[in-house]
Amino acid sequence: MFKIFFISIITVVTVNAQLTIPALSPTSKTTQTVGLTEIKIEYSRPSKRDRIIFGENGIVPYNDLWRTGANAATKISFTDDVTIFETIIKKGSYAILTKPGKNTWEIYFYTYKSGNWNTYVDQVPIATFNAKHIKLNEILETFLIYIDQITLDSSQLIFTWDQFKIALPLKFDTHKKTMVSIEKTISGPSNFDYFQAALYLHEAQTDLDKALAYIQKVTKAENPLFFQVYRESLILADLDKKPEAIVAAKRSLELSKKAKNKDFIRLNEKNIKKWSR
Incomplete structure (x- = not known):
């Protein structure tokens, strides 16, 4: 009898321990x-x-x-x-x-x-x-x-x-920290590093001349990608170099067509039209 009662208690405790609310x-x-x-x-x-x-x-x-x-x-x-x-x-x-x-x-x-x-x-x-x-x-x-x-x-x-x-x-002092990273990386950068540096400076609207110098290290290298040349066109436009921006946009447009990227085809066509006015 005691054994049965003891087992019952254990069963109740076990069930209670499993309760989740x-x-x-x-x-x-x-x-x-x-x-x-x-x-x-x-x-x-x-x-x-x-x-x-x-x-x-x-x-x-x-x-x-x-x-x-x-x-x-x-x-x-x-x-x-x-x-x-x-x-x-x-x-x-x-x-x-x-x-x-x-x-x-x-x-x-x-x-x-x-x-x-x-x-x-x-x-x-x-x-x-x-x-x-x-x-x-x-x-x-x-x-x-x-x-x-x-x-x-x-x-x-x-x-x-x-x-x-x-x-x-x-x-946050993002700019200072980013520039430290950029300067450190640029000592032995890849095209990707230059592109990232240019992207940051352009989005931050800080030192656009340096942003242009960085992006053109990429676009003047062998086989640049359509979105990299597109970024070059945007930086040129923000520097009020519209004729050069149009040239870059047309180059990005051709690369976008080869890559079959409809988004960048549309963006480049829109910018070429806007900057040609």
């Missing part, structure tokens, strides 16, 4: 590259579920310190230094706590040490930022942190939930 605030891991910098955000995402979120009667009262999510501390990591407003944040990992207000938020960065957000409450943050509360026209059910407004050297860190949105401007 959905998380009310599921974890999220977001990775975004801005320029040459990787940003990783790890946090939990609570949902509104018909509750008042912010304010006197909300689950997050105004001017109360909030973990900025749920469960563990919200963590953000940068592979390079980042400037937020005028403050430089060194590369590394940080816990983010916030103090939502009626019109503005205070955002606190702490050197990340633990997933327990309470360990940061009595610490002095390494940086504090103030950002205005933007009212949204629609209701966002689930809390979200993401990177938006991405350029080669900047972006925004967005916090949004319910009918609010907070944006922190992020700035």
Whole structure:
């Protein structure tokens, strides 16, 4: 009898151990590259579920310190230094706590040490930022942190939930890091390296003369590709060298036809027409 009872207990425990339920605030891991910098955000995402979120009667009262999510501390990591407003944040990992207000938020960065957000409450943050509360026209059910407004050297860190949105401007020294890489590589570059260097300088609209010099090392070499000659035409046009740009575009057009690339055929024909006016 005892043996049967013992087996029954084991069976019940085993069944209970297999129980799986959905998380009310599921974890999220977001990775975004801005320029040459990787940003990783790890946090939990609570949902509104018909509750008042912010304010006197909300689950997050105004001017109360909030973990900025749920469960563990919200963590953000940068592979390079980042400037937020005028403050430089060194590369590394940080816990983010916030103090939502009626019109503005205070955002606190702490050197990340633990997933327990309470360990940061009595610490002095390494940086504090103030950002205005933007009212949204629609209701966002689930809390979200993401990177938006991405350029080669900047972006925004967005916090949004319910009918609010907070944006922190992020700035990276992409150009300096890229130029170091370019100069290092150019000491023994391939045509691909020259093309990549020209592509970056042209897209950044920086030092177009150097961009032209780099791309022409490729286009004047043996067997350039249609998209490389196409880039040369764009750089020439931006340098206001339209006759030369047209010559390059016609050359790219012929190469595009040989490669049977309809997209670049169309782009070259459009540019030739535009620059010939």
